[in-house]
Amino acid sequence: xxxxxxxxxxxxxxHKVLGNTKLRGNFRRAMDGLMAKRAxxxxxxxxxxxxxxxxxxxxxxxxxxxPELLEQLEANCTANGITVHWAETTHEANSIVxxxxxxxxxxxxxxxxxxxxxxxxxxxxxxxxGIEAIESDLGxxxxxxxxxxxxxxxxxxxxxxKGEIAELFTRxxxxxxxxxxxxxxxxxxxxxxxxxxxxxxxxxxxxxFAVAETGTLVLVENEGxxxxxxxxxxxxxxxxxxxxxxxxxxxxxxxxxxxxRSATGQGITTYVxxxxxxxxxxxxxxxxxxxxxxxxxxxxxxxxxxxxxxTLRCIRCGACMNHxxxxxxxxxxxxxxxxxxxxxxxxxxxxxxxAVAGDLPHACTLCNACVEICPVNIPIADIMVRLRRxxxxxxxxxAVMGAGCKHTATEAAVWAGWKKMYASPALYRxxxxxxxxxxxxxxxxxxxxxxxxSVRTRPVFAKKTLHELAKEQGYSDV
Amino acid sequence: xxxxxxxxxxxxxxxxxYFGTCLVDLFYPxxxxxxxxxxxxxxxxxxxxQNQTCCGQPARNTxxxxxxxxxxxxxxxxxxxPWPIIVPSGxxxxxxxxxxxxxxxxxxxxxxxxxxxxxxxxxxxxxxxVLDIQLKDKGEPLTVTWHGSCHSVREMGVTDxxxxxxxxxxxxxxxxxxxxxxxxxxxxxxxxxxxxxSGAMVTDKVVSIEGTxxxxxxxxxxxxxxxxxxxxxxxxxxxxxxxxxxxxKERTHG
Amino acid sequence: MSEDxxxxxxxxxxxxxxxxxxxxxxxxxxxxxxxxxxxxxxxxESWRAxxxxxxxxxxxxxxxxxLATKLAGKNSRTVVYAPxxxxxxxxxxxxxxxxxxxxxxxxxxxxxxxxxVLVQQADAGVTxxxAGIAETGTLVLWPGADxxxxxxxxxxxxxxxxxxxxxxxxxAEVVAEQGWKDRMPTxxxxxxxxxxxxxxxxxxxxxxxxxxxxxxxxxxDA
Numbered sequence: 038x039x040x041x042x043x044x045x046x047x048x049x050x051x052h053k054v055l056g057n058t059k060l061r062g063n064f065r066r067a068m069d070g071l072m073a074k075r076a077x078x079x080x081x082x083x084x085x086x087x088x089x090x091x092x093x094x095x096x097x098x099x100x101x102x103x104p105e106l107l108e109q110l111e112a113n114c115t116a117n118g119i120t121v122h123w124a125e126t127t128h129e130a131n132s133i134v135x136x137x138x139x140x141x142x143x144x145x146x147x148x149x150x151x152x153x154x155x156x157x158x159x160x161x162x163x164x165x166x167g168i169e170a171i172e173s174d175l176g177x178x179x180x181x182x183x184x185x186x187x188x189x190x191x192x193x194x195x196x197x198x199k200g201e202i203a204e205l206f207t208r209x210x211x212x213x214x215x216x217x218x219x220x221x222x223x224x225x226x227x228x229x230x231x232x233x234x235x236x237x238x239x240x241x242x243x244x245x246f247a248v249a250e251t252g253t254l255v256l257v258e259n260e261g262x263x264x265x266x267x268x269x270x271x272x273x274x275x276x277x278x279x280x281x282x283x284x285x286x287x288x289x290x291x292x293x294x295x296x297x298r299s300a301t302g303q304g305i306t307t308y309v310x311x312x313x314x315x316x317x318x319x320x321x322x323x324x325x326x327x328x329x330x331x332x333x334x335x336x337x338x339x340x341x342x343x344x345x346x347x348t349l350r351c352i353r354c355g356a357c358m359n360h361x362x363x364x365x366x367x368x369x370x371x372x373x374x375x376x377x378x379x380x381x382x383x384x385x386x387x388x389x390x391x392a393v394a395g396d397l398p399h400a401c402t403l404c405n406a407c408v409e410i411c412p413v414n415i416p417i418a419d420i421m422v423r424l425r426r427x428x429x430x431x432x433x434x435x436a437v438m439g440a441g442c443k444h445t446a447t448e449a450a451v452w453a454g455w456k457k458m459y460a461s462p463a464l465y466r467x468x469x470x471x472x473x474x475x476x477x478x479x480x481x482x483x484x485x486x487x488x489x490x491s492v493r494t495r496p497v498f499a500k501k502t503l504h505e506l507a508k509e510q511g512y513s514d515v
Numbered sequence: 516x517x518x519x520x521x522x523x524x525x526x527x528x529x530x531x532x533y534f535g536t537c538l539v540d541l542f543y544p545x546x547x548x549x550x551x552x553x554x555x556x557x558x559x560x561x562x563x564x565q566n567q568t569c570c571g572q573p574a575r576n577t578x579x580x581x582x583x584x585x586x587x588x589x590x591x592x593x594x595x596x597p598w599p600i601i602v603p604s605g606x607x608x609x610x611x612x613x614x615x616x617x618x619x620x621x622x623x624x625x626x627x628x629x630x631x632x633x634x635x636x637x638x639x640x641x642x643x644x645v646l647d648i649q650l651k652d653k654g655e656p657l658t659v660t661w662h663g664s665c666h667s668v669r670e671m672g673v674t675d676x677x678x679x680x681x682x683x684x685x686x687x688x689x690x691x692x693x694x695x696x697x698x699x700x701x702x703x704x705x706x707x708x709x710x711x712x713s714g715a716m717v718t719d720k721v722v723s724i725e726g727t728x729x730x731x732x733x734x735x736x737x738x739x740x741x742x743x744x745x746x747x748x749x750x751x752x753x754x755x756x757x758x759x760x761x762x763x764k765e766r767t768h769g
Numbered sequence: 770m771s772e773d774x775x776x777x778x779x780x781x782x783x784x785x786x787x788x789x790x791x792x793x794x795x796x797x798x799x800x801x802x803x804x805x806x807x808x809x810x811x812x813x814e815s816w817r818a819x820x821x822x823x824x825x826x827x828x829x830x831x832x833x834x835x836l837a838t839k840l841a842g843k844n845s846r847t848v849v850y851a852p853x854x855x856x857x858x859x860x861x862x863x864x865x866x867x868x869x870x871x872x873x874x875x876x877x878x879x880x881x882x883x884x885x886v887l888v889q890q891a892d893a894g895v896t897x898x899x900a901g902i903a904e905t906g907t908l909v910l911w912p913g914a915d916x917x918x919x920x921x922x923x924x925x926x927x928x929x930x931x932x933x934x935x936x937x938x939x940x941a942e943v944v945a946e947q948g949w950k951d952r953m954p955t956x957x958x959x960x961x962x963x964x965x966x967x968x969x970x971x972x973x974x975x976x977x978x979x980x981x982x983x984x985x986x987x988x989x990d991a
Contacts, residue, residue, distance in 0.1 A: 051712050061715075063970075070971050084799075091796035101790035104782040123775035175977050176968035192968060199970050223966060223974035230978065235888050251953045261922055261964040261979025268918050268956075269880070279778065286950040290941040291796055301967070305905040307816070308979070309959035317955055319914035322880035333774070337781035343788060362698040366715045400709060402702025402716075403576060404665035419617070426578025452574060456582040459537070460589045462566035472541055488710035492718060493745025496542050503535040503544040507563035512533070512551060514565045 047396045050371040060196055064368050067195045071359040074302025075410065092295040093414040095288040096350040099280070103340065106249040106282050107331065113252025117314040119327045127157040130332045134159060134241070134274055135166055137328055141272050143168060143238035147230075149256070149263035150174040151243030152190050152353060153276045153332055155375045156388075159241075170241070171233050173262035175226055182209045188369030190376060191300050191355035196368050230262070240266035240324065244277035245352070246292060247329070250285045253313045254329065257297060257306040264310050273315075273324040279331050280340075280349040292352065295412035299356040335388040335438075342436035344423060345387060350413040351380050357407035357417060363400055372397060379407035383420045390438035391428045398424040469502050522612075522633075524644045525599060530560040532600040534590070534635075536607045537569040538737040546737065546758035550603040550638050553764055557646045561601075566593035572610040573703055575618060584618060587611075591624070591631055600634045601641050603760050604736050605667020608637040613670045637667060639677040639735055639759060652684040654766040660692045660729035662720075662743065664736035668696055677735050677759050684766050694723040701742040717746040724754055731755045733762050798904065798939035805903045809936050810987070812906025816962025817975065818983040828986045829863030832895070832928060833870045835984060839926060840892050846871040849887065849894040849924060853877075853915030856897035856930050876917050887923040894920035894980075895928040900943045901936035901987075902959070908985065909943060910958045918956055927980040929960065933989045 054060055079085040099106060111121045124130035134157075138146065146163070148154065148170055160170040160181075172181040176193040180186065182205045187193030194202070199217045206225055207215045213225050242263055246255040254275055256263050267273045283289055297303045316323035339345050358364045358378025369377035374385040374394060382401055386394040398421045407417045424437070429448065431440030458464050476498035481490055489495065501509075508514070531554060539547035551561045567590060571583035590611075594600055602608040612635040619628035642648045659681060667673045681689045700706065700716025707713075720743055724732050732747075732754055734740050744756035801808045810820050823831040840846045851857040852875040864870040871893070874886060896916055900909040908929045912918040921927050937943050940959070944950075949957075964979030975981050 048709055048711065051709065055711055055715050067971055087794070087796050090794045094791045094793050097788075098790045098793070101788045104779050107779065107782075123772075123778055125774045125777060129774060173978070174968070175966045179968065192971075194968055197969075199972075202969055219969045219972040220974045222969060223977045227977055231888060234978075235884060251950055253953050259964070260966050260977045262977070264918075264922050264958065265978055268922065269884075271881075279782075286944055286953075287941070288793075290798065290939065290944060293940070304812070305907055305959065305961045307960065307962050307965055311953070311957040311959075312955070313953040313957075314955045317914070320955060321876060321878065321883070321914070321917035322919045323917075323955055331778075333778045337778050337785075340782055341785040343786050346785075346788070362700070362716055363712055366712055366719075399705070400712070402665070402698050402700060402705045402713075404698035404702070405669035406665070406696075406698065409669050422576055422578060424578075425576070426580060429578050430580070452577070452579045452582050455574065456579075456585050459568045459571070459586040462568060462589065462593065465568040466565075469541060476541075485707045488707040489745070490749075491710050492714035492749055493742065494748035496741050496745065498541055499544045501544060503540045503547040503563075504565055506544050506548045507533075507535070507551065508565070510548065510551075512555075512561055512563040515562065 046373070047371060047400050050373060051367040054367050054371055059198070060368060061366065063196055063198050064365055067192070068359050068365045071302060075299060075356060075359070078298040078302050078304065088291055088295060089412055089414060091291045092412055093350065095283060095292055096352070096413045098284050099282045100340070100346055100349055102284065103280070103282070106284060107279060110247055110249040110252060110282060113249065114329055117252045119252065119314060119329050122328060122330045124330055125333045127332065127334050130157050130276060130330050130334075131159055131162040133330050134276070135163065135168070137272070137274055138163070138168055138239055141238060143272065145169045145171065145233070145237050146239040146241050147171050147173045147234050147237040147266050147270065148177070149240070149242035149258065149266040150177055151241065151276055152375065153243055153278055154241065155187060156334060157276065157332070171230070171237070173230050173234065173266060175223065175260060178226055178230065179205060186370065188377065189355060189358060190353055196370070234265045234269050237270045239272040239274060240270040241274045241276065242267050244275050244281055245296065246283040246289060247277060247281060248283045248286050248289065251313060253286070253311050255283070255289060255293070256310040256312070257293065257308070258310070259307040261308060264308055267310060267312060268323055271325050273326070274328045274330065276330045276332060279333055279336050296352050296354050299354040299410065299412040339387045339436050342434045345420060345434070345436050347415050348383055348387060348420060350415050351384070352413055354412055356410050356412065360406045360410050362404060362406065363402065379417045380415075383417055383424060386424050387437060391424070392439035392442045395428045395439070395443050398428070466504060469504070473498050473500065473502065527645055528559065528599055530562060530598050532594050532596070532598050533561050533563045534567055534570070534594070534600050534602045534607065535563065536602065536604045536737065538741065539603060542741060543737045543758055546761040547603055549758070549764035550601070550760035553642065553648065553760060554601060557648055562598070564593040570607040570610045572607060575610065575614060576703055580618060584622065587615060587618065587628065588624065591627055594631065597634065599636055599641070601636055601638055603638045603758070605637050605664045605671045605673055606736050606738055608635050609666035609670030611635045637671045637673050637735070639680055640671065640673045643676040643679055648680070650680065650683045650763060650767050652686045652766050653768070654684070654686055656686045656688070657731065658688045658690055658729045659731045659733050660690045660724055660727040661695060662692065662699065662724070662732055662734040662739055663695055664734065664739045665698050667735055673735070677733070680759065680763060681733065687766065690727040690729050692723055692727050694720070697723075699739045699742050701738045703738070706742065717742050718750070721746050721750060721752055725752060729754065731757055731762070733757050733759050735759045798941040801903050801938050805936060805938060806933065809901055809903040809906060812903065813962070813985055814906075816906055816983075818906070818962050818985050820985045820987060822987050822989070825988050825990055828930060828988050829860050832860070832986060833864065833867065836871050836893060837869060839982070840871055843892050845890050845892060847874050847891050848872065849874050849876050849891045849920045851876055851896065851916040851920065854897055856895065857916075860895060876920050880917070880919060887919055891924040893926035893928055894924040895930070896921045898929050898931040899935065900947070901931045902940050902943060903936055904939045905961055907940070907959050907961045910960060911954060912956050912958065913954055918958070921958065921960065922979050925976060925980055926982045926984060927960070927963070928984045928986065930986045930988055933987050
């Protein structure tokens with residue numbers, strides 16, 4: 038239909054993956070496992086509903102009070118000795134990080150997992166300025182070696198199997214023999230990264246929740262690289278989106294429980310790291326300085342729309358991609374966006390604009406699998422439809438950049454014709470009779486039918502409509 | 516059995532409306548008629564307004580709200596009396612029950628839309644909870660599997676009701692598909708906007724159905740039915756795909 | 770730049786239509802009653818932690834026995850401990866003069882001069898805990914000037930001493946009972962098992978960055 042240019046890019050990227058049976062197998066296997074593990078965690082439906090209601094309310098409270106909570110967070114962090122920075126754009130955020138690093142003569146930094154730093158394309162930016170950023174999460178390390186982007190926000194190298202990883206390690210790590218033994222591969226990464234940690238000038242991390250009440254940064258992880266990044270180097274820089282707050286410390290237990298169980302089906306991650314200040318007098322370790330960079334990058338614009346605002350409840354568990362039947366087929370890279378899957382399909386067009394990402398909301402069957410499992414109850418499908426609408430029919434909301442840019446006269450005319458027929462019972466009945474008579478004679482190569490019949494037989498128009506059968510069988514009209 | 520869905524079970528009425536859906540009208544009228552026959556057999560007067568057309572879902576899902584509203588208003592006019600509206604499709608029922616209130620928010624006829632929405636019931640849910648239909652199986656022993664449509668399951672809260680009906684057939688063995696709730700890839704315009712992705716999804720769906728060993732697949736939505744049976748036909752699958760209304764009627768008609 | 774950014778972000782947020790903040794609905798974290806200690810142990814073991822029941826008087830002996838096997842064949846047999854904590858003092862007193870016990874190295878210097886011991890030499894680190902959590906099989910560590918952060922992270926074996934009397938049902942209970950919101954320290958760490966990853970084909974592997982092994986000594990007064 039419309040937006041052929043943009044849609045074709047998703048479609049083209051999807052085409053590559055769909056033809057790659059190995060990659061599709063990797064994704065399918067991984068998603069099946071993750072769905073089963075999550076389901077086991079929430080087998081008690083009443084407990085799930087009550088926990089989800091609590092978590093969703095906590096995040097809705099954050100959004101309702103966002104500006105004052107940001108100020109409270111800043112005040113508490115500052116009082117605790119954490120330096121707070123504000124960035125409207127990713128460029129500003131990159132410049133802030135660079136300035137801090139240059140002030141400390143930092144040449145290498147180790148990174149814990151951070152999707153906001155992906156959003157900033159921080160590594161490439163720092164590299165241009167002579168600073169090496171080393172990803173230390175095993176999955177991120179692997180894709181950094183491969184020169185790729187994450188394909189999943191929680192499990193970045195989920196698209197790779199161990200053979201591919203073994204080859205990468207043999208190529209990039211001195212003296213590393215080829216092995217597909219996962220324990221041995223993990224040990225090799227530990228060896229390499231240990232020395233990088235010990236020598237790093239700074240550590241950089243994301244933030245899962247920043248607690249306004251106490252000025253505490255909460256980070257979850259399984260590997261310990263996040264703790265290392267935020268403890269061993271003398272300088273720690275944390276980057277976060279302005280929406281990733283919790284109002285009170287009492288909100289953290291339910292939110293953590295939702296996050297880890299939804300993400301990987303774990304009751305808790307190995308480590309929950311709660312950072313409230315830099316190293317204090319008398320303490321033997323921990324960074325001397327902690328900086329927190331608050332990134333807007335379009336979030337305050339999204340916030341202006343009371344429906345789209347719900348997108349900002351997201352706690353980045355990734356469960357929506359694990360449960361998305363489209364994601365499971367096409368993988369994360371097909372979205373060509375930092376955030377793939379359902380949340381990416383609604384977040385990316387809002388952050389980057391419809392002109393850039395307008396095809397994403399159409400890469401969805403509106404099956405609601407994501408809505409069913411979202412731990413903070415984001416109405417993903419409704420927002421998806423809203424963004425489809427904004428693409429062709431802009432509202433007066435200023436929240437969506439490029440609204441209306443996918444409007445075409447052809448599509449408008451098609452829908453006007455559709456309306457004319459279906460809003461008029463007489464026209465509809467006449468149209469239906471035409472279809473019965475001539476529909477089955479439509480040439481198979483015509484648009485829509487051609488796509489349909491690529492894997493299916495063509496639908497057959499019945500000889501009589503239900504309207505006619507009902508009348509014949511004596512069913513009353515009134 | 517307690518309904519999975521949030522809305523209350525109405526008392527058994529004397530008269531119901533039947534909304535056949537446009538897909539049933541053009542492609543599966545026998546399935547539509549079977550649903551009406553089941554309701555009539557339970558002693559209800561079934562009214563089929565000849566002025567009904569489409570629920571408006573294709574337009575709404577594409578973001579064409581005005582067009583969707585115009586078509587919805589045609590249904591308001593066609594179904595004026597306060598009788599329950601029975602729909603042999605979870606997807607169209609979901610559109611009318613769950614989305615009309617949002618679609619008409621702030622419109623002059625918002626109250627009418629909400630009242631209409633509250634009268635909409637998915638067929639199998641109605642057969643189980645309101646009519647508690649008893650089914651006397653007259654067919655040969657048969658193994659079937661069920662495909663629940665996404666909107667039926669996740670919008671209308673209809674999960675076990677159709678399977679309950681299948682279990683009430685003494686000669687029918689229901690084999691559950693471990694991937695029963697996974698989308699078949701239809702998604703309305705999605706199937707033609709992203710044909711290859713949709714094709715991959717329906718191909719996997721067919722594989723999972725064949726994996727159950729069932730001779731027939733039964734479903735309650737004609738979008739899924741057209742998609743899955745089309746893919747089965749193209750790949751030469753031995754499994755036969757049916758709409759549940761037609762299946763139930765056939766099994767109990769003798 | 771930052772000041773302007775701050776003002777502009779906050780003013781955009783303030784200009785947005787207001788929304789009412791919903792109340793926090795009732796939610797009760799799970800309760801385990803007399804199954805609490807059993808749950809604590811089962812969950813810890815599910816994370817591949819090694820759990821030993823011992824007593825306040827016997828735990829240093831218990832630990833010496835465990836480490837004798839675990840560290841057999843290691844060159845240094847070095848254990849990092851915190852001499853300023855009750856746990857550290859008990860350990861040092863009990864192991865003083867014992868030939869069979871591993872060598873104890875106190876972590877009393879800043880990390881800048883102690884890094885090589887931690888990164889390359891230490892075989893194990895022994896820490897206390899301020900609570901245990903039964904729901905998730907979790908140890909709550911509250912590092913500080915006397916018990917630095919890295920001793921539970923860099924050595925390949927982390928030994929945690931947890932008082933049975935400090936185990937609670939849930940994190941929510943610990944946070945409320947201990948009044949965390951008014952006294953958050955530099956760092957609090959919740960530990961549930963040894964360091965692990967499933968990044969390669971969802972296959973579990975341990976010790977990717979932190980300890981490969983977690984030994985939990987559950988101490989009762991008797």
